[in-house]
Structure formats: structure tokens, C-alpha cells
Amino acid sequence: MALKRIQKEKTEYLKNQIEGVTVQFDEKNPFQLYFTIQGPIGTPYYGGQFNYKLKFPADYPFKPMQITSLQNVYHYSNYNCIIEGCNCCSPQHLKLRKEEWSPTLTFFSQIKSLQQCFYTEQFTQLEDLQSDQTRLYKLNRQQFNFNVRNTIAGEKAKEYLKQFIVFEKYIKQFLSINSHQVFIDLFF
Template sequence: MAIRRLQQDFHHLMKNKVDGIDASPSAENIFLWNAIICGPEESIYETGTFQLQLAFPDDYPLRPPQVRFTTNVFHPNVWWEDGFICVDILKDGWAPSYDVLAILHSIRLLLIDPNPLSPANLEAALLYRDNRAEYNQRISQMIQDTHDAENNNDDDDDDDDSQIEDGDTIRQKTIILRHSITE
């Protein structure tokens, strides 16, 4: 049942492409998926591209997958140490009708609508509540650090590494990264 449902989820995801969301199962294990979400437009996360891993149980969709960011994310509802996400859709609010697209869409919305009353990251929750400017600065720095690390890992870098990438360039890189996930 789970394998068939995961195949249906993948087919649905490919048929109903959503800007800023992509996912596919690993080549070796249909129960382990890699995903990418782009930060929602007009948000502090806008220039970020975030990688996630979804691990589905044998009885999916009766139970939700475990989902974690593999990219560092500073957020009240994301554990800093391991990237696991604290969101109702993956816990008590789970319903078998949810599919991979619904999960990723909910996580993308969570980025801009955190719940600081149910924190996984207390520091982020307190900053979100008490010092929004510092909270936003930490997110901007985290995104910049991620971009810097990616640029340092690129063997094909141009000589002009100091150029700041705009949203279109980042989204183009995301498309390339999406293709590498689905191959």
C-alpha cells in the first residue's frame, strides 16, 4: 500500500508542478525522498533554497513521514541540531489524505508563519517574539552563509565571487538542483 501511494504522490507532484517546491524519491529507496523548497516570495526567506529529507514509514499514509531540513534553518519550529520540523501536519494534525505536495507546501508556509508558542528552537522563538530585527538578521546571515558555502564548493566558480546573486539567479540554481534530485 505504501509503495503504491508514494508512486501516486510522485506522479501527482510531477503532474502538478508548483513553483518553489520539488521532491523525488531516492534511486535506491522509495521510502526516502529528497526535496527542495524555495523561500516564499516577499519574505525574509525569499533568497533561500532549502533542502529537506523525507523518510516515510512502511504504513504511509496512515502515519506521516519524518521530515527534516538538511540545510541549516534558523526558525522557531525547526530543531537546529538535526533539522527536524515541529509542525502539526506531521504530528497530531496528520491525515492520510495529505500527500508530499501538501506536506512541502505546509512547511514552506511555516517559514513565514512560525508558531513561537510551540518552539523547537527556543532561541529563534524568543527572537521572533522579542526582537524581530535580530531574528531577520540571523535568517539573512544563515542564508548568506549557505550561499557562501555552496559557492566555495563549486569547482566551476568564476573569478568574480564577490557578486551578490539576485533572486532570478538563485531560482535558476534551484532549477538545476531540482534536476539533479530527480535524476
């Protein structure tokens, strides 16, 4: 039953894709997919790419899917966050979120809900000030925006470093160069 439901949702998603979201289905494991949310224009998240893994339980849709962030995401809200292990969410909130699960929800609706977390302006009425990020968002928006951009820059730097290491290993197969500066000049 779960596999049939997942295939139905996949077909529906392919007909109505979400702007700013790229979904990659795992062909080897139909109970898993990966998706990337582009930081929306006009938000401090613009320019960032936020990667997630989504796993379906064997008894889906009667149990909720599990979404895990594959990188550090600096955000302000433990209001409606569905990310497992998110540094802004308390375990209590994740428990509450799972209790709100309904079999009528789809992975499409959950990705769309997560994407809305990047539109910070919709949460100007936050009453719950539990996390440091939420407090900073309410009290010093300029510093919050700076922290978001700084986190995005750090994640991009990590990605460039990974690409550089792969590039260096590849080129060393063909050339006998021992200087890192040569590779830095070639790569950048």
C-alpha cells in the same frame, strides 16, 4: 500498498506542482525523495534555498513520513513544524505532530505545510514563546530578519566553498598550478 500509494501521490504531484518547490524523486529508492524550497519573495528567506530529505516508512500511509532538513534553517516557530531534528522544535512538539498524522495527508500537503513556515507574517499571533528564535521574532523583528539573512549567507558560502573545492580538484588534473589564488581568480 505503500509503494502503490507513493506512486499515486507522485503522479498527482507531477500534475499539480508547487510553485517555489523543486522535488527530485530518488529513482533507486522509491521510499525517498528530496525537495528544495525557494525562499519566498517579500520574506527574510528570499534568496535562500532550503533542502530537505523525505523518507516514507514501509507502512505508509498509516505511519507519517519523516522530513529532515539538510542544512541549518533559522526560523521562528515550533508551531506546526514537521522537520525532524529542527533546532527550533522540541521533541515534545515532534511527538505531538506525529500524533496528528492522518493517512489522508500526502507528501504534497506536508511539503506545502512546510513551505508556509517561510511566510513569517502569518504567525504574528504566536502565543508560544519557547524558542529563542520565536522570542526574537516577536520582540525584535529587525534582528530576527538579520539573523535569517546571515544564516542564508552562511549556507551559500558553504555551497560556494564545496563548488570551489570540486573545481580546484578538476582543474588540477589538467594543470600543474599550486597557487590557490589562481583558482580563486578563475572561480570567482
